[in-house]
Amino acid sequence: PSTLPLRGLNVLVTAGPTQESLDPVRYLTNHSTGKMGYAIAEAARDMGADVTLVSGPVALDAPDGVDTVRVTSAKDMFDAVSKRFGDADITVMAAAVGDFRAENVHPQKIKKHGRDTLELKLVSNPDILAWAGAHKREGVRLGDGTEEPRPQVLCGFAMETEHLVERASEKLNEKRCDMLVANNLNDRGAGFATDTNVVTVLTPGAAPEPLSIMGKGDLAGLILKRLAVIHANKLA
Ligand code: C5P
16 A cells, blocks of 8 residues: 555665774764664655664664664674665664774773874774675566565665765765765754754766755655655566
């Protein structure tokens, strides 16, 4: 029925920030609150999906009826997602994953005594969305008449402070997404701690579509309805 457009589908969502330890008491993180990702998980549940939410550290309660997996670092999030990705029909990565972690986590608290400066060497974290794009099943019909089973739909987010649409369309292609939702941190009503968002939706081969400001719950429903259509088209 049209009220439950995701019935029978597994939806995997990432949300929140990651925390990267520097020593036993300190970490690197960002301002993500998890609101957008949690809204997507709840909307997917309400549309009939079986939902798994992989969440970084946030102040939000685990949504009822959603299998919520709590992780801390980007590496933890990668492990949790890569284990579950094969089961997902639709994956939405709304987490603000830390791009870097400390090369070495100090085993003891770093002392300030006797230091005027402190150098931290950081190394790149795995890009979870790019990994998923590289492993995504397209569900194409194979030459021998058989079908590759269960197509997967992948949606990423991009938050930028400049050149939003250009950067986002690069990400759409590089990370092999079916949809990329781009928001500019500088727009009023967009970004981290707000209950609203202002986004531009990008899909391969179509003009970028700027949407007006809307609540994160309404935006979550809109994104999922479109992903359901993309998924149905891959089956057709
Ligand atoms: O490249 P950028 O970090 O802006 O890309 C944002 C998108 O990629 C988001 O969907 C985010 O969840 C995802 N991402 C990820 N793993 C990373 C970095 C970003 O899944 N290490």
